[in-house]
């Protein structure tokens with residue numbers, strides 16, 4: 001059983017995907033983390049994230065990097081969004097994601113193109129979204145809790161601007177842009193707290209699995 005969870009930045013898709021994986025007893029892959037590792041590796045290499053060869057070279061990051069908390073920072077998120085526009089980078093990361101999706105017993109993957117490119121054969125496809133303002137508010141709370149926001153004191157409106165820029169880049173890129181698959185269940189969590197969002201999604205997934 002493959003569950004694909006796509007959606008824009010800070011939509012809550014990661015938390016939802018993790019909880020779905022626990023609920024169904026299958027492994028979970030946060031595919032954004034792979035792009036974040038590439039973005040971080042470009043910075044370590046002192047390369048240019050907008051240059052396709054520099055970004056491709058950074059795909060040879062060491063798996064230890066995936067455990068580095070710095071990957072969660074806004075700065076690395078921005079680098080990830082920039083390296084992710086290059087087709088060579090997407091191709092380099094494809095096999096790893098596809099192999100994860102195909103493992104026996106199934107998996108939950110979250111990202112931008114899981115339902116459209118990585119696992120178009122997924123049993124359930126979700127597209128989790130929320131308003132820009134609400135996503136900025138959630139990201140700000142998250143950053144404050146993690147310490148990144150506390151130290152840097154990034155104002156909410158700057159986070160909102162950053163989210164708008166990131167959405168635009170993710171939606172407008174030519175290769176595997178962020179969009180809901182035609183058969184995805186689109187769930188807007190703007191008015192929900194974490195618990196309500198998860199319950200709504202879980203019900204929708206159960207219904208889809210029964211119907212499918």
Ligand code: DC
Pocket residue numbers: 009010031032033035036077080081084110111112113114166170
């Ligand atoms: O979900 P996230 O914020 O960690 O993702 C960081 C960036 O990585 C995002 O702005 C676009 C890119 N990404 C992608 O292009 N495809 C994916 N499947 C996951 C992330």
